[in-house]
Amino acid sequence: TMDPHRGHRATKPRARAAPPAGDPLLFEDTSSRTAPSVNQGYYESGYNLGGPPDRGATMSNLFADPMANAAMMYGSSIANQGKDMVNKEIGRFMSVNKLKYFFAVDSKYVMKKLIILMFPYTHQDWEVRYHRDSPLTPRHDVNAPDLYIPTMAFITYILLAGMALGLQKRFSPEVLGLCASTALVWVIIEVLVMLLSLYLLTVHSDLSTFDLIAYSGYKYVGMICTVLCGLLFGTDGYYVALAWCSCALMFFIVRSLKMKILSSLSSDSMGPGVTAKPRLRLYITVATAVFQPIIIYWLTSHLVR
Amino acid sequence: MAFTLYALIQTAILLTNAVAVLHEERFLSKIGWGADQGIGGFGDEPGIKAQLLNLIRSVRTVMRVPLIAVNSVCIVLLLLFG
Numbered sequence: 001t002m003d004p005h006r007g008h009r010a011t012k013p014r015a016r017a018a019p020p021a022g023d024p025l026l027f028e029d030t031s032s033r034t035a036p037s038v039n040q041g042y043y044e045s046g047y048n049l050g051g052p053p054d055r056g057a058t059m060s061n062l063f064a065d066p067m068a069n070a071a072m073m074y075g076s077s078i079a080n081q082g083k084d085m086v087n088k089e090i091g092r093f094m095s096v097n098k099l100k101y102f103f104a105v106d107s108k109y110v111m112k113k114l115i116i117l118m119f120p121y122t123h124q125d126w127e128v129r130y131h132r133d134s135p136l137t138p139r140h141d142v143n144a145p146d147l148y149i150p151t152m153a154f155i156t157y158i159l160l161a162g163m164a165l166g167l168q169k170r171f172s173p174e175v176l177g178l179c180a181s182t183a184l185v186w187v188i189i190e191v192l193v194m195l196l197s198l199y200l201l202t203v204h205s206d207l208s209t210f211d212l213i214a215y216s217g218y219k220y221v222g223m224i225c226t227v228l229c230g231l232l233f234g235t236d237g238y239y240v241a242l243a244w245c246s247c248a249l250m251f252f253i254v255r256s257l258k259m260k261i262l263s264s265l266s267s268d269s270m271g272p273g274v275t276a277k278p279r280l281r282l283y284i285t286v287a288t289a290v291f292q293p294i295i296i297y298w299l300t301s302h303l304v305r
Numbered sequence: 306m307a308f309t310l311y312a313l314i315q316t317a318i319l320l321t322n323a324v325a326v327l328h329e330e331r332f333l334s335k336i337g338w339g340a341d342q343g344i345g346g347f348g349d350e351p352g353i354k355a356q357l358l359n360l361i362r363s364v365r366t367v368m369r370v371p372l373i374a375v376n377s378v379c380i381v382l383l384l385l386f387g
Contacts, residue, residue: 178307182307186308
């Protein structure tokens with residue numbers, strides 16, 4: 001009965017280390033039926049229930065011992081319940097599918113978007129393309145907002161701020177945390193003010209909270225560029241880069257938000273109160289755009305002194 | 306200005322408390338911001354004032370009970386940790 005084991009050199013030591021009972025019937029069945037690699041995967045991480053379903057199905061058929069079979073079934077059902085509960089709780093606060101849409105990017109999109117952020121003057125078509133009533137993912141449409149670039153830019157900004165402070169011999173870990181939370185708080189404030197003003201003016205646009213977070217986060221790309229130029233070329237380089245990035249960012253924000261905020265006008269009925277609205281919507285867009293350079297200067301000037 | 310997340314939470318709690326404290330009869334009706342004075346016409350869109358009154362009324366209705374809990378927690382924490 002020991003002969004079949006000799007051919008599978010890897011399973012034998014691993015099978016010995018595995019629980020539950022030292023049942024020779026158990027080992028014999030598994031090693032004779034399947035390939036070693038599948039066995040290794042199971043015995044190595046005894047609770048790896050997140051594996052592909054077909055692997056789990058072939059595993060469960062192999063146990064001749066009903067106790068181990070029942071235990072594995074019970075364990076996997078408990079794990080699935082836990083996973084479902086966690087997903088449900090998270091899904092109550094934010095829609096995970098919608099979040100996944102914002103991270104569906106590829107490197108070509110990121111390259112094109114960064115170029116548009118730095119030099120938006122030659123970009124012709126600013127419409128967000130739709131596909132059967134739902135917006136296209138950023139992978140297919142360069143105008144779609146995404147959350148990957150803002151997140152990465154935010155983290156890069158924090159690291160760069162730490163480096164800049166270190167160059168000025170003013171670094172300490174608390175200052176880094178303070179810088180990060182300040183930047184985060186400003187983003188939250190800006191998003192809340194935008195949401196409040198859009199609500200008060202009953203602008204029925206399709207800008208969700210995540211869209212606003214995305215547009216708010218694009219300024220970090222400008223901030224990184226400004227700080228880099230300030231570190232490399234001194235104070236003059238800082239001001240030149242600040243002017244350039246501010247103009248580019250203002251242009252970008254105005255062109256992007258104009259599509260979303262101002263063009264939602266066409267679907268409303270033509271009542272007498274409509275004439276006041278376009279002006280207020282324009283004010284919102286312009287105020288958002290003007291706010292960007294102010295906050296860029298505020299958050300980066302102390303780094304390039 | 307260096308903000309911490311704690312400062313943001315404090316600001317949010319203070320602002321929500323301020324909105325919740327506005328009394329319906331004694332104050333809002335006196336200045337014409339009462340709950341029944343904002344609903345004007347059911348035309349195309351309510352104006353800014355109607356939206357604002359709506360917002361104040363809904364904040365006061367929704368946040369009454371959670372604010373009691375949050376304020377109690379805040380008081381206990383401030384007493385314990387300064």
